[in-house]
Every structure is written in structure tokens, then in C-alpha cells.
Amino acid sequence: MNIKSLIQEMRASVAVIFILGLVLCGAYPLVVWGIGQIAFHNRANGSLIEVNGKVVGSSLLAQNFTGKQYFHPRPSAAGTYGYDAADSGGSNLGPLSKELYDEVKARVKAYRAENNLAPSVKVPADAVTASASGLDPNISVRNAELQAPRVAQARGMPVAELRNYISKFTTGRQLGFLGEPRVNVLRLNLALDQSNKQKTGNSIGTEAGGPNGRRQGP
Template sequence: MKTHIVPAILMTLATFVLLVVVYPLIVWGIAQFAPEKGRGETIAVNGKVVGFAKVGQKFTADNYFWSRPSAVEYNAAGSGGSNKGPSNPDYLAQVQARIDTFLVHNPTVPKSAIPSELVTASGSGLDPHLSPQGAEVQVARIAKVRNLPEDKVKELVKTHTEGPFLGMFGPSKVNILALNIALDQMK
């Protein structure tokens, strides 16, 4: 019996030290070479942190570009999707409510022109980006509310559009927090 218990206890202690001490120290050490030392890329305005570059935020005011809906209310501690299938009646009602709300606030946009990303949540529920089309469909509302020429708002979207990674991997995208900050800084 002693020949089995002592090795089991030693193996448990060795595994504990490896997984609870050594591995976290290695990951922490590698993170020290990452931007912001692994704490996440923050976005600051006038010295005050207003958000994270890689985490979506809720924007619903008419004078801002709206972000993609979140299944987790933009809670980075509990990211995830709704796990409701496309035929789930609750999910369909939620999407229809989002469409109706969007149309009320954007009366010049036909229903068929609403990009799906504006009425469906991403898999993580934290996506900070929209496609350029998702931002452009909101230009008329924002220009009207802010009393700006539509061309200036369209140009702002264009300058904040990031191309695909290395010019070929993934879609073009617009970070909504960065775009809204730039919108606030427009004169």
C-alpha cells in the first residue's frame, strides 16, 4: 500500500507545483513582452481610459455609431454566445426587436439593407468591430443628429476602416469605439 500512496502523493505535489506555480509564471513572463504587458490594449481620451481596443461596448445613442449587439451585455468576464439556434422563437423575436429598433432610429434605411451584424450577436458577445457596411448604413442618422455633412461622416468611416490582415486574411473592419471617439473629436 505504501508503494502506491507515496508515489501518488509525490505526483500530486509535482503536478500542483507545475500547473499552479511554474506554468502561470511562464505565461506571465511571456505576457511581459506583449503590448501593455498583457493587461489589454486600452484606449484613453484626455488621459482617461474609456475602453479596451479588443472588447466591444454598448452604444445606443443616436449621435453615435451603434456597435454589434452582445449576448452577454459586453461583460468580458463571461463572454459567449446565446446558444440559441436560428429557428428558436425567442431568438427570432429578439432579432426582430433589434430590426424594429434599428428601423425606428434609421428610417431612411430599408430593412433589406441592414447588415446582419447589427441585429445578431457575435460568438463571443464582445466583438468591437463592424464591417464598413455596418458603419456606413448609420451615416445618415449620425450626420442628421450631429448636423454634419454626410460626406464628412462617410470619410471618417473610411479613414477608420482597417483592411484585412496582411491584405488578404479576414474582412475589412471598423473599430466602433475608436470611430465614436473620432466622431466626438470632429469640429
């Protein structure tokens, strides 16, 4: 290849990057943005939930709950303090890691103590292991059931009523066979707060967004 044809190849490269770039990196994401903002406004903007006009979180992202009256999410390794939705990630600890072992040991102990578990009851794996994103919004149904008595007691609510709430916020397998059944922690906790407030006559929290703000059913 001589110099002249090399220069021609380089010019062709620049031209192709420019023209196709305008289509693939300009028009394409903008069209998706336009459709998304119109047709799925709430979802395209992060499925944020507003209560009394204030954003309290996203129904797709975990946030930490430590109070006894709340269901607790899975442990998180996102960011420095966990649950950092601007710095996602897992623990990346290997199966024989001493650090992992010690952390899980402490979590198992705490989970047993706060939920008053009998020694024969095994702790659900999702309750004591960090998720991949550190922002897993869900817990397993078993995990929610084991936390129910604690939450019921703290809220002065019958356990049976609380179980109804759990099943209401349980998402089954999508299309009947995809994925795992799971409970959305933030939405469940918000619904519980709301029901307590309703009893004392307070206002209602809603999801942000227009007509498409509704979440899909189970």
C-alpha cells in the same frame, strides 16, 4: 497490484503533480506574464483605452452605444443587460427559436427606423444578431456605412468626412487573407468625439500604456 505498490504509485503521483505542477502551473504562466508585461504591456493588460486619465473601455471589447451621434455595436447577450465584460456569452438561441425571431424582428424595425432605411435595403446580419462573446468590438463595413448618415446628421458633419473616418478605422483581412474586414466601434466613436472636441479646442484621448500601446495596423 498489491497494497504496497498501490501506495508507491500514489506517492509517485503526488510527487509528479508537485514537481511538474511547479513548472507547468507556476513557472510557465509567470514567464509568459513577465514577457507579456515587459514586451506587450498594454495588450497583456487588456488593451484598455484612457481618455483624460480615465479608463473608458477596451479596444478589444464592445460597450453599448445608444446615442444618435455614435455608431452602435452589435447586439449583445453577455450578462443580464448585455455588454457585460465580466460575464461573456452568446444568446444560444436556436435557428427556429421564437425568442430569437421576436428579438430580431424588433431589432430590424428599430435599425430601419433610426437609420431611415429604404424598404428595399436589407439589414446587415451582424447589426441585428448577438455575437458569440457578447463583446464583439467590431461591426461589418456595410453596417457602418448604413449608420453613417444618421451619425453625420447628429454631429453636423459631412457624410463624406464621416466615411473617411470609417475607412480609417476599418481593419482589413489580416496578412491580406485572414478573417473578415471590420470596423472597431469604440475606437471610431472616440475618434469622432475627439474631432468634435478639437474643433472646440479640447484635450486629446490616447490609448493607455507605454511604447507598445499602439494598435496594429489594418
